[in-house]
Amino acid sequence: MKTDSLHIKHINADSLAAADSVQHTFKASYAEGFGNDHSADSTLAPISHCEKLEVPMGDNSQDYMPSPLHDTGTMTMFLLSMFMVTFSLRNGFKYFSNFNKNLFSLKKRENAFEDHNTVNEIITLITLVANTCIMQGIMLNSAITLYHPDITTNASIFTYIISIISIVVAYYLLQLLAYYVLGYVFTSRTNTSLLLKGFNASQALLGLFMIPLVIFLLVYPLHANTYISIYIFIYFICRLIFIIKGFRIFFNNFTSIFYFILYLCSGEIIPLIAIYYGIILTYSLL
Secondary structure, three states: OHHHHHHHHHHHHHHHHHHHHOOOOOOOOOOOOOOOOOOOOOOOOOHHHOOOOOOOOOOOOOOOOOOHHHOHHHHHHHHHHHHHHHHHHHHOHHHHHOHHHHHHOOOOOOOOOOOOOOHHHHHHHHHHHHHHHHHHHHHHHHHHHHHOHHHOOOOOHHHHHHHHHHHHHHHHHHHHHHHHHHHHHHOOHHHHHHHHHHHHHHHHHHHHHHHHHHHHHHHOHHHHHHHHHHHHHHHHHHHHHHHHHHHHHHOOOOHHHHHHHHHHHHHHHHHHHHHHHHHHHHHHHO
16 A cells, blocks of 8 residues: 555656646737737727717806795795685685776775775785785895895895895885875875775786796796896886876876976885895895
8 A cells, every 4th residue: 555655656756747848838819919900810890990989069057046946935935825816816806806996997986885895805905915025025036146146145045035025015014104195195085095006906916917927937947037027027017007097196287297206206216226225235134
């Protein structure tokens, strides 16, 4: 058993020595590389025949326009306003039936009960005026964000819109008080009532026209410049309707024209400038 083991080791040593004495030569299949032409034995296509990568060219990027559509508080307020307006259409039908008369008519009341508003009419009026204030708050916020982006801070959109709505409501109440005092001093009680009805109707009309405009603003905020221009046009049309009715109420002689020009400067132009700078100041403080 021991002799056989020695014999096997001796054979293995001789086999290894013989294998070392033999020279093995291996020829590379691609000694010259893979090649870059048709004559070379290559599975790769020539680089000159490869398809070129085309880089798509697009338009210049546009600035991101924050939209109240993504703000929960703003959308809740907007939807609540839509619900209240829809509800008023059902219960305040009498106010809507007199809408045209409130805007244009100077006809005196025919009986003692015609001048009194019902509870539904008052609720409808409050709802429509509140809708106007909310719509203007959303629209003016977009205008400030678009034309004065440097004054916006890290405050939420809802905070900005609530602040603008507060200013608009205060402006409306001051106008209502000013027109009441103006009518009380310069005309009769009946004409004062006609003046206030015309003012409230013009404000309600403004809000109704702004509803589709604000919806488009929420969905397509990149076109805010167009919507703001349309809003300014609608605002001046509604104010013009009211101013014409006021002129018809107060015009008695040619001297009234001078007072009317003074009214336009002090009652229509200066307050708008003050509101503009007030909103700018409010934004800078938030």
